[in-house]
Amino acid sequence: MNFPSSTSAANRYKLMGDDLYKRSEKINAELFTLTYGALVVQLVKDYEDYEEVNKQLDKMGYNIGVRLIEDFLARTGLARCRDFSEVGETMAKVAFRSFLSITPTLVHHPAQPPSQPQPAFSLIFDENPLTDFVELPEEAVEGGLVYAKILEGVIRGAMEMVQTSVEAKIVSDALRGDEKTELRVTLIRHLEEEMPPGDE
Amino acid sequence: MNFPSSTSAANRYKLMGDDLYKRSEKINAELFTLTYGALVVQLVKDYEDYEEVNKQLDKMGYNIGVRLIEDFLARTGLARCRDFSEVGETMAKVAFRSFLSITPTLVHHPAQPPSQPQPAFSLIFDENPLTDFVELPEEAVEGGLVYAKILEGVIRGAMEMVQTSVEAKIVSDALRGDEKTELRVTLIRHLEEEMPPGDE
Numbered sequence: 450m451n452f453p454s455s456t457s458a459a460n461r462y463k464l465m466g467d468d469l470y471k472r473s474e475k476i477n478a479e480l481f482t483l484t485y486g487a488l489v490v491q492l493v494k495d496y497e498d499y500e501e502v503n504k505q506l507d508k509m510g511y512n513i514g515v516r517l518i519e520d521f522l523a524r525t526g527l528a529r530c531r532d533f534s535e536v537g538e539t540m541a542k543v544a545f546r547s548f549l550s551i552t553p554t555l556v557h558h559p560a561q562p563p564s565q566p567q568p569a570f571s572l573i574f575d576e577n578p579l580t581d582f583v584e585l586p587e588e589a590v591e592g593g594l595v596y597a598k599i600l601e602g603v604i605r606g607a608m609e610m611v612q613t614s615v616e617a618k619i620v621s622d623a624l625r626g627d628e629k630t631e632l633r634v635t636l637i638r639h640l641e642e643e644m645p646p647g648d649e
Numbered sequence: 650m651n652f653p654s655s656t657s658a659a660n661r662y663k664l665m666g667d668d669l670y671k672r673s674e675k676i677n678a679e680l681f682t683l684t685y686g687a688l689v690v691q692l693v694k695d696y697e698d699y700e701e702v703n704k705q706l707d708k709m710g711y712n713i714g715v716r717l718i719e720d721f722l723a724r725t726g727l728a729r730c731r732d733f734s735e736v737g738e739t740m741a742k743v744a745f746r747s748f749l750s751i752t753p754t755l756v757h758h759p760a761q762p763p764s765q766p767q768p769a770f771s772l773i774f775d776e777n778p779l780t781d782f783v784e785l786p787e788e789a790v791e792g793g794l795v796y797a798k799i800l801e802g803v804i805r806g807a808m809e810m811v812q813t814s815v816e817a818k819i820v821s822d823a824l825r826g827d828e829k830t831e832l833r834v835t836l837i838r839h840l841e842e843e844m845p846p847g848d849e
Binding site: 473474475476477478479480481483484485487488491492495505509512513516517520547548549550578599 | 673674675676677678679680681683684685687688691692695705709712713716717720747748749750778799
C-alpha cells in the first residue's frame with residue numbers, strides 16, 4: 450500500500466485498516482454474533498462451570514489467533530513492529546478494524562518500573578460484534594463468565610506467532626456491570642530477540 | 650428499495666441482495682470460518698458421536714434462524730412470498746447473499762404428484778464460508794458428520810417464523826466426497842393458511 454508521504458503515522462494505520470477491511474471477504478455481523486452466542490451457550494451447557502468455560506474460550510481463541518495472524522501478515526505485508534506501542538496501533542486500527550469492523554480506543558501504558566516493568570496498552574470497546582444484544586444472566590455474572598474471553602486467546606495466540614509473549618486480559622467488562630469493556634495487553638517477553646532473516 | 654420498473658424479477662432479487670449486503674454490518678469471513686470450526690470441534694470433543702453433533706448443530710441453527718429472520722424481514726420489508734419458488738429466489742439471492750456473501754445456484758423442483766407431492770428447491774454451493782479450508786478426517790466422514798448441518802437448522806427455524814414448515818437437508822456434500830454440495834429445501838406445509846393482517 451502506498452500513502453501520500455504527508456500522512457501521519459496514526460492516520461496510516463487507520464488507512465491501512467480501512468483498506469484491508471474493504472478488500473477482505475465479509476459476512477453479516479449478526480450471524481457471527483449469534484454463532485458465537487451459540488458456542489458460548491453450548492460450552493456453558495457442557496461444562497456447567499463458568500471458570501471452565503472461560504478456559505475453553507481462551508483455548509479456542511488461541512487456536513484461532515495462531516491461524517488468523519498468517520493471513521493477516523500475508524495481506525498486510527507489515528514488517529515487525531518497532532516497539533510495543535506500535536503493536537497497539539496495529540492491533541487496534543488494522544487488526545480489529547479489518548477482522549471485526551471496529552476500532553477500539555487505544556490507550557498506551559508505557560513501562561514504569563518498578564511498579565510496571567513492561568509496556569502495555571488497553572483497548573477500550575464502545576462496540577463489539579461478539580457482545581451485541583448480549584445480556585448475561587445473574588448466575589453467569591456471579592459464576593465469573595467472561596463472555597468475550599475468546600479475544601484474550603486470539604491475541605495471545607496471534608502474538609506468539611510473531612515471537613511475542615503477551616498477557617491479554619479483559620480487566621473490565623460492560624456485560625458484568627462495569628462502565629466500559631477494557632482489554633489490557635501487557636508484554637511478557639520477546640521469544641526471540643534476533644530480527645527475522647530477510648525482509649529488510 | 651426502488652428499482653427501475655424495467656428490472657426483471659430475477660434481477661430484482663439480486664439487486665435487493667446486493668443492496669442489503671452493502672448496508673449490513675459485516676465482519677471478516679475467515680474469522681467466522683474459524684469460529685464455526687471451533688464450535689464443531691468442540692461439539693465433536695464433547696459428544697464423541699457424530700450423529701449427536703449433527704443434532705446439536707441443527708438445533709443451534711434453528712435457534713439462530715428464528716432470530717435472524719426478524720432482522721431480515723425488518724431490513725428488507727419483504728411481503729409474504731407468493732409461492733415456494735419465490736421463497737427459493739429470496740433465500741438464494743437475498744438471504745444467502747446478505748448474510749454469507751454468497752449466492753448459491755438455485756434449482757427449482759416444482760411439485761410432481763404423486764412422487765413428489767410438494768414443491769422444493771435446491772441450493773448448490775460453489776463456495777461457502779462455513780466450509781472454507783475445511784477437510785474432514787476420514788473418521789468424521791465415516792461417522793456421518795455433516796459439517797455445515799447448522800444451515801439446515803437455520804433455514805428450518807427461519808421459515809417456521811414465517812408460518813412455513815420445511816425440510817432442509819444437505820443431500821450431497823463436497824466435504825464428504827460428493828461432487829458438489831446441495832441443500833434441498835422441501836415444503837412440508839403452511840402452518841397458517843390465512844394471510845397476515847395489514848401490510849397490503
